[in-house]
Amino acid sequence: MRQLLIAGLTLWALTANSRLNAEPPSPFARWEKAISSFENQDEKAPPPQGANLFVGSSSIRLWDLKESFPRHTTINRGFGGSQIADSVHFADRLILKHRPSTIVFYAGDNNIAKGKSPEQVSQDFASFVKVIREELPETKIIYVAIKPSISRWKLSETMQQANKLIKAQCDKSDRLVFVDVFPPMLGDDGKPRPELFLKDGLHLNRKGYEIWAKLINPHLSKPAPEKKSAAK
Structure with a gap:
């Protein structure tokens, strides 16, 4: 009986030690399924390089880009609930491999909602710019300002402070554009x-996206020329 007790305690100790030594789960693991899905799409139908790539949180994911920008080549790489650091972490798999001529980036909304300060959001954006610039120095980055929303209106002052800091960064480079x-x-x-807005008071409906499209459209890469019908 004593030997069984000792054996049991030894097994428990080994298991506990193993748990203590195990690495904590990555904060980015929750997005692996979404990122892998994008990679599967890329394998089946590789997007063209030099396109306008939209990336960020659910405001990007839910956007019908073909409807808003019918003459532009666009790639949608939005994944809902994401923060700026998530796009930085997955930049290789989401952005850089497509070598876009223009990146439209919307993130920061969730950062503020999770308690990050304006300064932290601005620093995260600087990290995003850095990882893009290291590989794509000539690519234009369009930052869409953190939007006001009904459900997060109590955070509006903090969001505006973050917007102000990010705009200051963008004003220092002709390859960075702040769309307010x-x-x-x-x-x-x-x-x-x-x-x-949709019923949730957070996400945009078609009218909301029309405002965004009107402001962003002038900054996108030149649209493909319209095809002329062949003379009969």
Whole structure:
């Protein structure tokens, strides 16, 4: 009996020690399924290089880019719930391999919602720019300002502070563009316009995306020329 007890305690100790020594799960592991799905899409139908690549959180993921930019070549690499650091971590697999001429980036909304400070969000954006510049120095990066929303309106001042810091970064480079979607999404009362959002008060509907598209369109890579019909 004593030997069984000793053996049991030894096994428990070994198991506990193994758990203590095991590496904690990566904070990026939750996105592996989504990233692998994009890679599977790439294998089946490789996107062209030199396109306009949209990346970031659910505001990108839910966007019908073909409807908003019918004459431009676009790639959608949005994954819902993501923060800026997630796009930095997966840059090789999501962005760099496609060698886009222009990157449209929307992230930071979730950073603020998770308690990050404006300074942290700005630093994360600087990290994103750095990882892109190391591989694609000539690629234009368009940062879409953190949007106002009904469900996160209490965070609006913090979001505006982050926007201000990121705009200051963008103003220092002609290859960085800050697109300020914040003001046109507000009504006469200074609050988010309800008609621009889905029922959750967070994500955009078609009218909301129309505002974004109008502001972003002038900064995208030149659209493909329209094909002329052959003379009969």
